[in-house]
Amino acid sequence: MAPDRNRRRIPDATVSRLPVYLRLLGEQSAEGVDNISSERLAELAGVNAAKVRKDLSYLGSYGTRGVGYEVDYLVYQVRRELGLTHDWPVVIVGAGNLGQALAGYGGFGERGFPVAGIVDVDDAKVGTVLGGVRVRHIDELPQIVQTKRVSIGVVATPGAAAQEAADRLVAAGVTSILNFAPIVLSVPRSIEVRKVDLAVELQILSYHEQRRAGGAIHAVPGGASRSATA
Amino acid sequence: MAPDRNRRRIPDATVSRLPVYLRLLGEQSAEGVDNISSERLAELAGVNAAKVRKDLSYLGSYGTRGVGYEVDYLVYQVRRELGLTHDWPVVIVGAGNLGQALAGYGGFGERGFPVAGIVDVDDAKVGTVLGGVRVRHIDELPQIVQTKRVSIGVVATPGAAAQEAADRLVAAGVTSILNFAPIVLSVPRSIEVRKVDLAVELQILSYHEQRRAGGAIHAVPGGASRSATA
DNA sequence: AGGCACTCGTGCACACGTTCACAAAGCCCG
DNA sequence: CGGGCTTTGTGAACGTGTGCACGAGTGCCT
Ligand SMILES: NC(=O)c1ccc[n+]([C@@H]2O[C@H](COP(=O)([O-])OP(=O)(O)OC[C@H]3O[C@@H](n4cnc5c(N)ncnc54)[C@H](O)[C@@H]3O)[C@@H](O)[C@H]2O)c1
Ligand SMILES: NC(=O)c1ccc[n+]([C@@H]2O[C@H](COP(=O)([O-])OP(=O)(O)OC[C@H]3O[C@@H](n4cnc5c(N)ncnc54)[C@H](O)[C@@H]3O)[C@@H](O)[C@H]2O)c1
Secondary structure (H helix, E strand, O other): OOOOHHHOOOOHHHHHHHHHHHHHHHHHHHOOOOEEOHHHHHHHHOOOHHHHHHHHHOOOOOEEOOOEEEHHHHHHHHHHHOOOOOOOOEEEEOOOHHHHHHHOOOHHHHOOOOEEEEEEOOOOOOOOEEOOEEEEEHHHHHHHHHHOOOOEEEEOOOHHHHHHHHHHHHHHOOOEEEEOOOOOOOOOOOOEEEEOOHHHHHHHHHHHHHHHOOOOOOOOOOOHHHHHHO | OOOOHHHOOOOHHHHHHHHHHHHHHHHHHHOOOOEEOHHHHHHHHOOOHHHHHHHHHOOOOOEEOOOEEEHHHHHHHHHHHOOOOOOOOEEEEOOOHHHHHHHOOOHHHHOOOOEEEEEEOOOOOOOOEEOOEEEEEHHHHHHHHHHOOOOEEEEOOOHHHHHHHHHHHHHHOOOEEEEOOOOOOOOOOOOEEEEOOHHHHHHHHHHHHHHHOOOOOOOOOOOHHHHHHO
16 A cells, blocks of 8 residues: 655656646546556657656556556646645735736636735735735735745745845745745745746747857957956 | 857756856946855855856856956856847737736846737737837737847747747747746747746645645545555 | 965766666457 | 557666865965
């Protein structure tokens, strides 16, 4: 009965792919597919089939040789491993452009991450309603976190305010943070932080574009003499 | 004069850190700091100092032993390597919640990625103005891409429309795509795709929260007998 | 001028991640 | 009931990324 399956540490790279498999499996299930091979799942996920099998093997031996994986059962196991057997309410700090888009986005709650609250410092924003949730003052953060048992916080403030926002989240009892501000947050080691940085993504694309162009076709007129200063 | 510096391939992991260094260097420069050690930069970036030195060494030997790196010169070199010596106009497909937040976000243009256009299929959205840019019909995409020489496209449509949006971007001549829709895009190998998937990020955090809790405190009532079938 | 303190650049060892390749295991059919 | 076909699960090889440790170059002070 696979007694210690829980305690096995799953590699980071695998953890970041499991949600992708999960979504694809859900789609397959909805389409009436009840059995799937690693090859097919790999094709859908755009990865190597061996990688799929190895990833899934960290959860246990849930496949059937010669047949594949039973979709619904696999969905159940992946969800369990990712901790998706219950909802994880999130609190959003910053009700600007991005905070509003996030709050207004239904996909959050659907996937098990209901918006437990959204807070801001700006009194003009407090009281307005976004996506069915009323914006509250940031001073109410500890109360929201505690009464709603929130462990995940989202930082959607300008960069200059992001560290403070993170500090307040941590002080309120949040233990995981998703950061959209373009700064490196400093938090206690026990807090899990993930960042989503648009500028970084675009600059990575820019790197590849520049490289594709040969790296030097767009000759830069000025500034070349700089190397003399080094 | 470092003749073939351009042709050296830079590891992916390094490419993804360069934008972070770049931002920090810019901040330091603005604060009047004109020299910085790998140690200090590492501290700001939250990484190991040896990693910073190794990353920067891929650009060339631009540091001075015993002293550190000249901030402005390093900024110039990193920008050059990332292809940031000129602007990269982007086109956004999908003028919904997210597309609006993106268009209304000034940080884009500031960092060298001006919004060259935003398109949608919905006639109700076409003609409205977001962040100073008028929403146009998606049929005008090829024209926008060509006249504005856009090589980067952003997909901000619902998942169901994302593949079509990507196909249209590719057909119009875009060679890099930033995808916000929760699906795996299939594009020609020559197209560079990066994805930003909120649900994945949250589920990764969920995994760590669940694990932190001991992995089994929230005992799941039903479904346990399933393992008998395996 | 010489010595000393400092910091870069990098070789090396180790950890992590990916892919191949194949034995083991299950299913189906005759 | 046995042989052939399919697909899993995983050992082993390979590739990529990380971090230590130290030689080499530079500036400063005496
Ligand atoms: N909008 C986008 O598309 C986009 C894209 C990429 C990154 N970002 C990043 O996301 C963050 C938010 O962007 P935005 O466009 O929503 O900015 P915004 O200025 O529209 O909104 C920021 C909100 O945070 C609030 N705020 C400021 N200080 C606060 C504090 N200490 N505590 C709580 N709330 C505070 C402000 O009152 C405001 O409502 C920024 O860091 C930005 O760089 C946004
Ligand atoms: N809003 C968020 O905070 C958020 C967060 C995470 C992920 N996302 C993802 O971003 C995407 C967009 O989210 P949203 O909230 O902006 O959705 P939305 O429904 O508000 O907007 C989608 C827009 O795309 C347009 N569209 C539909 N089909 C199109 C097509 N074929 N070509 C061009 N335009 C088309 C629609 O007319 C609409 O204006 C979704 O895939 C969503 O999963 C959004």
